[in-house]
Amino acid sequence: MFTVNEHLRIGAAVFPRVPDDFELRPYERIQLDPMTPNLGAVVGNVGLADDLDDHTRAELHQALLEWKVLFFRVRVMDRISIASDVPVGI
Numbered sequence: 629m630f631t632v633n634e635h636l637r638i639g640a641a642v643f644p645r646v647p648d649d650f651e652l653r654p655y656e657r658i659q660l661d662p663m664t665p666n667l668g669a670v671v672g673n674v675g676l677a678d679d680l681d682d683h684t685r686a687e688l689h690q691a692l693l694e695w696k697v698l699f700f701r702v703r704v705m706d707r708i709s710i711a712s713d714v715p716v717g718i
Contacts, residue, residue, distance in 0.1 A: 645667075645694060646693075663697075669691060674700075
């Protein structure tokens with residue numbers, strides 16, 4: 629008879645945030661505040677209601693690949709923005 633510990637590795641698995649061949653480029657347009665060492669980051673310096681150019685979209689895509697989960701802070705919209713039918717989202 630055997631015990632579970634003999635055949636299963638118990639404990640936290642530690643995975644690298646990105647593969648070894650992943651090209652980490654510095655972010656120029658967005659700001660990231662990591663939530664943990666390997667997973668999740670809060671995105672700053674960009675709003676989901678803003679018009680995003682291709683460079684900013686590419687940085688958001690790189691950040692998603694690097695951090696796997698992105699969080700955006702909710703910005704309070706004033707009455708003029710709400711009344712002007714500003715689409716929210718990417």
